[in-house]
Amino acid sequence: MPAATITVLALVWRVSHTLVAFVGSAILLLVVLELVRRRRLFERYAILWLASAIALIALSLWGGLLNFVAGALGINQATNALFAIAFGFVLVLLLHFSIAVSRLSDQSKVLAQRLALSEERLREVTASARRAEAEGQPESELETRPKPVPVPAPARRVAGADGAAEPPVRAARGIVAGRRPPAG
Amino acid sequence: MRVLETYPGPRARDHDAEVAVRDGVRRLAIIPAYNEAVTVAGVVQSLRRHAPEWDAVVIDDGSTDETAELAERAGARVLQAPFNLGIGGAVQLGFVYALENGYDYMVQVDADGQHDPREIRTLVAEMDEHPQLDVVCGSRFLSDDYEYPAPVSRRTGIHLFAFLMSALVRQQVSDPTSGFRLYNRRAIALFARDYPHDYPEVEAVLLLHHHRLRMREVPVQMFPREGGASSINSGKSAYYMVKVLLAIFVGLARRRPVVEPGDEAPVTATHSI
Numbered sequence: 001m002p003a004a005t006i007t008v009l010a011l012v013w014r015v016s017h018t019l020v021a022f023v024g025s026a027i028l029l030l031v032v033l034e035l036v037r038r039r040r041l042f043e044r045y046a047i048l049w050l051a052s053a054i055a056l057i058a059l060s061l062w063g064g065l066l067n068f069v070a071g072a073l074g075i076n077q078a079t080n081a082l083f084a085i086a087f088g089f090v091l092v093l094l095l096h097f098s099i100a101v102s103r104l105s106d107q108s109k110v111l112a113q114r115l116a117l118s119e120e121r122l123r124e125v126t127a128s129a130r131r132a133e134a135e136g137q138p139e140s141e142l143e144t145r146p147k148p149v150p151v152p153a154p155a156r157r158v159a160g161a162d163g164a165a166e167p168p169v170r171a172a173r174g175i176v177a178g179r180r181p182p183a184g
Numbered sequence: 185m186r187v188l189e190t191y192p193g194p195r196a197r198d199h200d201a202e203v204a205v206r207d208g209v210r211r212l213a214i215i216p217a218y219n220e221a222v223t224v225a226g227v228v229q230s231l232r233r234h235a236p237e238w239d240a241v242v243i244d245d246g247s248t249d250e251t252a253e254l255a256e257r258a259g260a261r262v263l264q265a266p267f268n269l270g271i272g273g274a275v276q277l278g279f280v281y282a283l284e285n286g287y288d289y290m291v292q293v294d295a296d297g298q299h300d301p302r303e304i305r306t307l308v309a310e311m312d313e314h315p316q317l318d319v320v321c322g323s324r325f326l327s328d329d330y331e332y333p334a335p336v337s338r339r340t341g342i343h344l345f346a347f348l349m350s351a352l353v354r355q356q357v358s359d360p361t362s363g364f365r366l367y368n369r370r371a372i373a374l375f376a377r378d379y380p381h382d383y384p385e386v387e388a389v390l391l392l393h394h395h396r397l398r399m400r401e402v403p404v405q406m407f408p409r410e411g412g413a414s415s416i417n418s419g420k421s422a423y424y425m426v427k428v429l430l431a432i433f434v435g436l437a438r439r440r441p442v443v444e445p446g447d448e449a450p451v452t453a454t455h456s457i
Contacts (some may be wrong), residue, residue, distance in 0.1 A: 045292050109269055109381070113277045116243075116263045117284070
């Protein structure tokens with residue numbers, strides 16, 4: 001094979017590498033921008049992606065920089081350096097998402113706890129409102145309600161408010177009680 | 185919109201009238217339960233019989249069986265988590281409930297029947313005798329006649345944690361995985377703010393030490409589970425070991441997460457990268 005052909009092939013080979021790297025990075029950049037435009041991706045999560053895409057585009061176009069980085073990393077093939085750098089960005093992004101997931105679990109835990117507290121509260125208020133209604137008392141006197149299931153201290157127990165006499169307010173998961181507590 | 189404006193916020197909640205008060209002291213017994221329909225009613229009844237001055241609150245941690253219904257029928261109040269929070273999140277829910285309802289003491293009793301409600305008075309006696317204590321922990325390894333029918337691997341794990349924790353907090357901790365604990369207001373306030381996510385008991389000992397709260401163990405009798413299945417199977421126990429060890433050693437280097445008024449919110453949805 002003549003030497004000239006080899007040179008041309010090598011050039012095409014290198015150009016195609018560069019082209020693939022550039023096109024890939026450009027597509028990444030456009031997809032991220034489009035996702036942000038459609039509000040499918042928050043800006044705060046897009047910033048790292050944009051930084052990755054821009055850095056990859058710069059490296060794929062500016063061969064000198066890539067060669068310098070490849071030399072510094074001890075990588076013979078410059079395009080391999082490009083993929084190594086892309087891999088580094090992916091690692092950073094994954095760590096970033098692990099942090100985001102941890103934060104979300106913490107938030108959902110707090111929300112779930114508050115929801116459980118509120119549901120229990122709502123159940124109690126509903127039950128005591130029902131009791132008050134059954135007693136014919138005005139609902140504004142809710143403060144004097146007894147414990148729903150009083151253990152021995154029966155001082156303020158309302159007749160018929162025993163755990164046995166009164167069906168559980170909640171039948172399945174969540175509240176099914178018909179009446180809402182009075183507003184305000 | 186009106187709802188948002190009138191919502192008083194978590195701290196502004198009025199203290200309830202329905203809290204049982206005995207000698208001016210409010211006592212809360214929480215029973216975290218995840219699919220414990222077999223045993224939870226028995227535990228609640230035993231608690232009401234042997235420790236009637238304690239308000240029984242079952243924390244149903246997203247059970248798919250009848251745990252909540254049976255607990256309520258047995259006479260407990262029930263807090264229902266909308267999904268499975270894990271034991272740490274469930275117990276922390278109990279701490280938040282205790283804090284916001286003004287309880288002075290909280291005791292944690294397992295729903296599987298391992299802990300004997302009659303032993304609560306053992307914990308209380310220790311705290312009464314030593315008012316400087318913030319937490320009293322029931323240990324199954326301190327009594328002379330203890331028999332704990334656990335597999336060797338689990339006992340080895342417990343003893344490893346016991347050795348580590350004793351060295352780290354510089355006092356004897358014989359049973360750091362015990363959940364049978366009595367807390368006073370200071371401990372309730374601390375753990376309502378910050379309690380480990382899963383497998384929390386060991387880490388909680390370290391948290392207490394960091395915050396200069398005092399804990400002591402007393403010997404108690406514990407039973408093997410009465411029924412149901414432990415949440416810790418062999419597959420999880422390896423994860424348990426690694427997670428707790430990581431939490432212990434990272435926790436050593438963690439700054440104390442006290443949030444002072446005016447500090448950044450500990451949980452936030454707005455953040456930079």
